[in-house]
Amino acid sequence: MSLKSAARSLIYRSEKSLQRIRFGSQPHDLPILLGISFPKSGTHLLDQILLGFSKVAPYAKRLHSFYAEYEGESGIKRAPEQALTWLDSLGPRDVASAHLFARPDAVARVCSAKFVPYFIFRDPRDVVVSHVFYVTDIEARHIHHEYYQSLPDFNARLNVSILGRPDIQVEFPNIASRFAPYLNWLDHDEVLSIHFEDLIHDRTSALTRIMDHLLARTPLPAPRQLILDSLESSINPTRSPTFRSGKTGEWQKHFTTEHKRIFKDVAGDLLIKLGYEKNNDW
Numbered sequence: 001m002s003l004k005s006a007a008r009s010l011i012y013r014s015e016k017s018l019q020r021i022r023f024g025s026q027p028h029d030l031p032i033l034l035g036i037s038f039p040k041s042g043t044h045l046l047d048q049i050l051l052g053f054s055k056v057a058p059y060a061k062r063l064h065s066f067y068a069e070y071e072g073e074s075g076i077k078r079a080p081e082q083a084l085t086w087l088d089s090l091g092p093r094d095v096a097s098a099h100l101f102a103r104p105d106a107v108a109r110v111c112s113a114k115f116v117p118y119f120i121f122r123d124p125r126d127v128v129v130s131h132v133f134y135v136t137d138i139e140a141r142h143i144h145h146e147y148y149q150s151l152p153d154f155n156a157r158l159n160v161s162i163l164g165r166p167d168i169q170v171e172f173p174n175i176a177s178r179f180a181p182y183l184n185w186l187d188h189d190e191v192l193s194i195h196f197e198d199l200i201h202d203r204t205s206a207l208t209r210i211m212d213h214l215l216a217r218t219p220l221p222a223p224r225q226l227i228l229d230s231l232e233s234s235i236n237p238t239r240s241p242t243f244r245s246g247k248t249g250e251w252q253k254h255f256t257t258e259h260k261r262i263f264k265d266v267a268g269d270l271l272i273k274l275g276y277e278k279n280n281d282w
Helices: 004-023 043-055 080-088 102-112 123-137 146-150 153-162 175-187 198-202 203-215 223-233 257-273
Strands: 030-037 066-068 095-099 117-121 192-195
Touching: 030 043, 043 117, 043 198, 043 203, 043 223, 066 080, 080 102, 095 192, 102 117, 102 203, 117 175, 117 198, 117 203, 123 153, 123 175, 146 153, 153 257, 175 257, 192 198, 192 203, 192 223, 198 203, 203 223
Parallel strands: 030 095, 030 117, 066 095, 117 192
Antiparallel strands: none
């Protein structure tokens, strides 16, 4: 462990101990709050909300850690055992975040008494648009950054975000195939599924569901309204590098007729499964 990592770990443990003292009368064996997200679907927003529980219970005030199935700069896919090791490293009262595939072993761990898990996703059409902006303009260290910048225009980049890059060794399939390893999270009642759009358009209802998902497992002594206010006040979109406008349906500004056609070909069924369309007549 590097000195920087060791220092972060020490600060985290110290803050967690202070939280335990602050809420000394509450149970200290609270389950882990785990935010699972599909990339570009509101990861930071969900992180902020879950950390809001630290205002009313002895949860950590910062993330324990973040895990992704692909290494950020190299794009190399991590071994499944690494995800299990990471999950096993988490302890009571931790808040953690992950782009985590719903493999059977991971599901067995997450859908246990140790965790209170959440899964956030977003209209995949908005995901591919967000991905273009992120890779091209925000994250210069991204594995696809130079390639995206080499393309002639936004339309060409959007094509790649929809169809993937099957021509390179680093895995980057089409949008439906990228979402497929996450789909099984939707089939487990232990995992609360959250549409990103609900946090924009029906936030009170969405936050209530997030609160009740924890309270069903672990009653907290704080009044319900205080808990809701704590979750709401923890949201700070300016701290998210990909929260550009706070709007939904932005894909309609960027999709051409051709983009619609290729998206329907590769991911039309995905939109229907996720509840964003009833059929391919959009």
